[in-house]
Amino acid sequence: MTKTYDYDVLYIGSGHGTFDGAIPLAKTGKKVGVIETDMIGGTCPNYGCNAKIALDEPVVLKRAVESLTSITTADLQIDWQQNVNNKSRIIKPLPVMISNLLVKSGVEVINGYGKFIDNHTIAVNDDVKTADKIVIATGLHPHRLEILGKELAHDSRDFMSLEELPEKIAIIGSGYISMEFATIANAAGSKVTVFMHGNQALRQFYTPYVNQVVNDLEKRGVSFIQNANVSSFTKTDQSKVVHYADGQELEVDFILDASGRVPNVDNLGLDKIGVKYNKNGVEVNGFLQTTIENIYASGDVIDKNQPKLTPTAIFESTYLFNLFSGKISSEIHYPVIPSVVFTSPRIAKVGVDIDSKESEVYEIRENDLKNDWYRQVANDKLAQNRLIFDQRHHLVGVTEISEQAENSVNSLLPAIEFKLSPSDVNRLVHIFPSIGAASWGQI
Numbered sequence: 001m002t003k004t005y006d007y008d009v010l011y012i013g014s015g016h017g018t019f020d021g022a023i024p025l026a027k028t029g030k031k032v033g034v035i036e037t038d039m040i041g042g043t044c045p046n047y048g049c050n051a052k053i054a055l056d057e058p059v060v061l062k063r064a065v066e067s068l069t070s071i072t073t074a075d076l077q078i079d080w081q082q083n084v085n086n087k088s089r090i091i092k093p094l095p096v097m098i099s100n101l102l103v104k105s106g107v108e109v110i111n112g113y114g115k116f117i118d119n120h121t122i123a124v125n126d127d128v129k130t131a132d133k134i135v136i137a138t139g140l141h142p143h144r145l146e147i148l149g150k151e152l153a154h155d156s157r158d159f160m161s162l163e164e165l166p167e168k169i170a171i172i173g174s175g176y177i178s179m180e181f182a183t184i185a186n187a188a189g190s191k192v193t194v195f196m197h198g199n200q201a202l203r204q205f206y207t208p209y210v211n212q213v214v215n216d217l218e219k220r221g222v223s224f225i226q227n228a229n230v231s232s233f234t235k236t237d238q239s240k241v242v243h244y245a246d247g248q249e250l251e252v253d254f255i256l257d258a259s260g261r262v263p264n265v266d267n268l269g270l271d272k273i274g275v276k277y278n279k280n281g282v283e284v285n286g287f288l289q290t291t292i293e294n295i296y297a298s299g300d301v302i303d304k305n306q307p308k309l310t311p312t313a314i315f316e317s318t319y320l321f322n323l324f325s326g327k328i329s330s331e332i333h334y335p336v337i338p339s340v341v342f343t344s345p346r347i348a349k350v351g352v353d354i355d356s357k358e359s360e361v362y363e364i365r366e367n368d369l370k371n372d373w374y375r376q377v378a379n380d381k382l383a384q385n386r387l388i389f390d391q392r393h394h395l396v397g398v399t400e401i402s403e404q405a406e407n408s409v410n411s412l413l414p415a416i417e418f419k420l421s422p423s424d425v426n427r428l429v430h431i432f433p434s435i436g437a438a439s440w441g442q443i
């Protein structure tokens with residue numbers, strides 16, 4: 001670093017797009033700063049993955065009991081308040097833990113909102129900080145419908161902190177957040193109505209599996225309104241009203257706007273310094289470098305083809321650590337990145353997409369997992385997968401619907417990422433019985 005800068009590397013945002021890389025970077029002796037305007041650790045631990053999965057755990061238990069209903073006798077109810085309390089207990093220590101890890105490794109943590117003054121200078125809390133390199137890792141914020149009464153709707157953060165479970169919930173959109181929260185709220189006893197933008201939920205996932213999840217939720221009492229065309233929200237003394245289609249309305253107690261998430265690129269001073277961005281995020285090259293040479297981007301805020309998920313953000317911040325510390329000098333080379341929607345059953349996938357044109361040249365094997373003896377132990381009723389092989393019988397893609405889909409797909413990752421041949425696969429011995437053994441037994 002030229003002596004004139006306060007930091008070698010200054011990160012804006014403290015989520016996974018930052019801390020997984022900033023911690024080891026500071027340990028190499030580089031002077032590292034992290035600016036955060038909200039909770040240390042960003043969305044995933046505080047308002048996303050960790051919080052959500054804690055709320056989901058009783059749903060997993062409820063489904064497991066239900067599957068073994070002829071064997072177990074229990075009328076399992078979810079106590080919403082206790083569930084939220086438990087979630088808070090689990091996630092409360094995380095920002096402190098992450099902050100301690102940052103500070104112990106030598107990172108200077110600055111609480112405040114960062115804004116570019118020039119390409120080496122950030123204004124924060126009436127102060128300025130200078131750095132040789134700056135990383136924009138500001139993540140996303142909830143999209144809000146631009147309609148009358150939009151202030152009556154809430155976002156996923158509000159939902160996860162509800163002290164009382166609303167009797168009737170309207171969810172706008174049918175993507176990740178909508179489907180996961182519809183699953184949780186329905187299992188906890190709320191009457192959920194999903195207002196769809198079009199006629200297909202979870203466009204990222206294999207349609208026949210998504211339809212199975214939707215049908216199952218419908219049987220459990222969730223209503224799906226296709227092409228809902230929500231036009232406004234109003235309120236009465238007791239409730240909120242969703243106005244949709246041609247003059248139809250539905251009274252509910254809580255409206256969750258889950259119509260997507262948009263990059264935090266405004267109010268950063270990007271135009272002033274010439275960092276290019278668009279509605280999908282900050283534009284970067286193969287080195288995660290923006291249009292300004294010393295400014296990089298990491299995590300969800302990047303405009304990219306990779307899924308905007310925590311594992312991607314971790315991979316990017318770790319890549320930047322390797323780049324900044326001189327361990328590598330090549331462009332980022334993404335591994336296959338798996339994704340899952342934590343509905344019940346889950347849908348998970350990795351590698352070549354079953355819907356993609358690419359998959360047409362491959363062999364696709366369909367497995368009805370209900371027939372697998374190990375899955376029969378848990379009596380999973382909705383359990384299927386599609387395995388995609390190339391001409392040399394190397395596994396290149398998987399998509400699965402089942403209560404164990406995330407573990408099954410995780411276990412198969414090495415076969416795809418390392419292009420294992422059938423004889424390599426035969427060398428791998430798995431704990432038996434286990435989901436890994438069951439999944440690898442199919443390839």
Ligand SMILES: Cc1cc2nc3c(=O)[nH]c(=O)nc-3n(C[C@H](O)[C@H](O)[C@H](O)COP(=O)(O)OP(=O)(O)OC[C@H]3O[C@@H](n4cnc5c(N)ncnc54)[C@H](O)[C@@H]3O)c2cc1C
Nearest residue numbers: 013015016017037042043044048114138139299300309310
């Ligand atoms: C409800 C929900 C559930 C999710 N569940 C999953 C899941 O199960 N699995 C999964 O892989 N992913 C999940 N995600 C996505 C995951 O949370 C993100 O991919 C991940 O957090 C991205 O990390 P990031 O560092 O890029 O952004 P973030 O974690 O959003 O961090 C960005 C940080 O920058 C800060 N910031 C913004 N602007 C400024 C500024 N000007 N100055 C200072 N600080 C600023 C923000 O306050 C924020 O803390 C979920 C997301 C949501 C919303």
Ligand SMILES: NC(=O)c1ccc[n+]([C@@H]2O[C@H](COP(=O)([O-])OP(=O)(O)OC[C@H]3O[C@@H](n4cnc5c(N)ncnc54)[C@H](O)[C@@H]3O)[C@@H](O)[C@H]2O)c1
Nearest residue numbers: 173174175176177178197258259260261308309340341342
């Ligand atoms: N399990 C996970 O990994 C997980 C879970 C939750 C969130 N996430 C991350 O958070 C991101 C945001 O999740 P999300 O569910 O908000 O987004 P999403 O993109 O998955 O879904 C948005 C939904 O809103 C609908 N929509 C868009 N515009 C609309 C409009 N004008 N009116 C009505 N509906 C509209 C879309 O059709 C879609 O159904 C995800 O893309 C993902 O990166 C991941």
